[in-house]
Amino acid sequence: MRFVSLYYVLSVIIFFIDVSSSFEMKTWVARADLHADSSSLPAGTLIFTQADFLGSPVRVTGTLINLIPNTKYHGFHVHMFGLPNGEWNCSKAGDHWNPYSTIHGDRYDSIERRHVGDLGNIWSDQFGSAIIDFEDSIIQLHTTSSSSILDKSIVVHKDEDDLGRGMYSDSKITG
Known part of the structure; x- marks a missing residue:
């Protein structure tokens, strides 16, 4: 079993995700348990699954809670750096994960028109929850x-x- 760490950040509230990746039955699985601002209060879980062949799609599923209720969109990205345990500062996560030096885009765009880390937007319901799938x-x-x-x-x-x-100067960089 391979252990990795990811972080989840919402505005000034930062969530730590303890992720383990395992190889079972020809599938890679990473489970991300989210906790609000380094506390034991749950903020959701994300599951990443991928068949064991390079280039197969990754399925992302889960539920996030404690978002701002009735929010149309929240940008959702993978950023460059994993943060050490206890580092709850999202500014240390770096830019969007962009190993191919491409422009910023939507998760539906080709790799020539998006960063690897561009996962689009998510939205919260009237209870501040978001279903990811x-x-x-x-x-x-x-x-x-x-x-x-x-x-x-x-x-x-x-x-x-x-x-x-967008029409902003950094639209093609950060959106």
Whole structure:
């Protein structure tokens, strides 16, 4: 079993994710248990699964809680650096994970038009919960891939991501 760490950040509230990756029945699985601001209060769980062949899509499922209720969108990204245990500062997570030096975009875009870490937007319901369930063909769990998200940070931003289509100077960089 391979142990890795990811982090989850929402505005100024930062969540630690304890993730383990295992190889069972020809599937890689990473489970991310989220905790609010280094406490034992649960903030949700994300499960990443991938068949054991390089290039297969990664399925991301889970539920996040304690988001701002009725929020149309929160940007959802993989960032460059994993943070050591107890480091709850999202500014230390670095930029969006972009090993191919591409422009910022949407998770539905090709790798030529998005960062590896661009996972689009999520939205919360009237209770501040978000259901996550999608497949992405760019991110990878395999450690031999340049697109591997292991040992990186997961960040959920307070604001909407413009997916690289905005009129702002940094739209093609951070959205």
